[in-house]
Amino acid sequence: MPANKKTKALVMFSGGLDSRLVIKLLQEQGIDTEAIFFNLPFGTGCCNLNCTFNFSQMQGIPLKVIDCTSDKYLQDYIKIIKKPRHGYGSGLNPCVDCRIFMLKIAKEYMKKIKADFIATGEVLGERPMSQHRKAMDIIEKESGLKGLLLRPLSAGLLEETIPEKKKLVDRSKLLKIKGRGRNKQIELANKYKIDYPSPGGGCLLCEREFIKRLKNLMDVKKIDSRDLKLLRIGRHFRFGKNIVIVGRNENENKQLLKLKNKEYYLEVPGCGSPTTLIIGKSSKEILKKAAELTARYSDNKSKEVIVKYGISKLDKEVIIS
Ligand code: SF4
Known part of the structure; x- marks a missing residue:
């Protein structure tokens, strides 16, 4: 890397508090950040595109939006829902596969913008299906990002990543948050003076009534972007x-x-x-x-x-x- 090249991170941005904090933490280290937001077919339960856009504008960072509600991304996502390699959560939510799907796309974008790594707002032990250590390892490996996936909120509890080893990121300034409590995150939100949406009810793939509709529709036809509206x-x-x-x-x-x-x-x-x-x-x-x-x-x-x-x-x- 040329001596004057600034470290650059691509942040997986859901709009929720955790990913907002990641942006602040990295910016505090002088790292150039760009955010990537996935408009998933069945929502994320976090934040909509507008509030995501507002935050990125306020922080002065570029926001890349990946629309997965039509064409190839939609069909790939439906395939995952029908047959996830790593199973479902409490509903029809294939969380591990869903994250791998997003990270694979993000990886290509990371290369395009010449970012050094990808950062996420994942917190060890925060979500039962996709944020325990084994699932986090699988996600990192199968998305092809071994060593290049930094989870700044829990990094102190996880293996050192390549950007930390290369001193592109100061590991000592990363956090050791664990579990489902939100106190530490709220404390940090106050410190950075950022507002954030209250946690949503989760994605539609966790809602029983919606799952029934989706299964029925998937049985009778190939899902297209119009169906995403009809399902609601x-x-x-x-x-x-x-x-x-x-x-x-x-x-x-x-x-x-x-x-x-x-x-x-x-x-x-x-x-x-x-x-x-x-x-x-x-x-x-x-x-x-x-x-x-x-x-x-x-x-x-x-x-x-x-x-x-x-x-x-x-x-x-x-x-x-
Ligand atoms: S809850 Fe799971 S399936 Fe739904 S958007 Fe989040 S990771 Fe994907």
């Missing part, structure tokens, strides 16, 4: 190779209409009615079931309800008793 709205009903989605309010009805492709949709005219969407090739039988659901959730409580349906417009109708 309406009541979902599975009938064989079809999913029927019934809007729960006006906003969801509007969204369903916006998101629909060449698919059947249904409504009960002249009253408060859900918009219902049929995913998958519709048969007469499915149309009838969807019409029954539409009538059931509409405000029309007559013995016989007319339900209108169609693909580009509601030009057909069926009577539901």
Whole structure:
């Protein structure tokens, strides 16, 4: 390395407090930092892109956003969810594989920007699945970052990394935080005068109801970027190779209409009615079931309800008793 080249770190930035502290700790050592944020298909439960962007702006550091909600990254991620090498956490969350997936992408970006190493906000023992020592070792090895993955918040408890050995980073200034308590991190947030989002409820892959929807949808079709939105709205009903989605309010009805492709949709005219969407090739039988659901959730409580349906417009109708 030329004598005047400044050490550069690429920080895995979720937006949460831990990764914010990593940026501050490295900056305090005079290390040039750049942040990388992954917009994952099912969220991280931490921070959205806006608040992540705000923080990076305030700190004056570049922020690279990797969008994994479409195309190849989305398909690669879905493959991981279907068959993770290292298993699931409490839900459908393949945390170890998920981290390896992100770090492999980050590694390529690290090379591109000529950073010396990658830093993460991981804390030893903080998360049951991906932050115990064995999992952290697997993540480091399988992402191809052996010796190049620095966890500044727990570094004092972990093996020395290459940047520490090369004195690019002062190990004595790194921390020895362990476990799930947040006191030390909060103390540091006060010291650095940084605000941070309160911890989110975790990613959607840990939520039982969402998992059920996702599994059903994955069974009937290849997931695409539109599906990521559909999964978040309406009541979902599975009938064989079809999913029927019934809007729960006006906003969801509007969204369903916006998101629909060449698919059947249904409504009960002249009253408060859900918009219902049929995913998958519709048969007469499915149309009838969807019409029954539409009538059931509409405000029309007559013995016989007319339900209108169609693909580009509601030009057909069926009577539901
Ligand atoms: S909870 Fe696990 S699966 Fe979800 S984003 Fe975090 S690491 Fe990935």
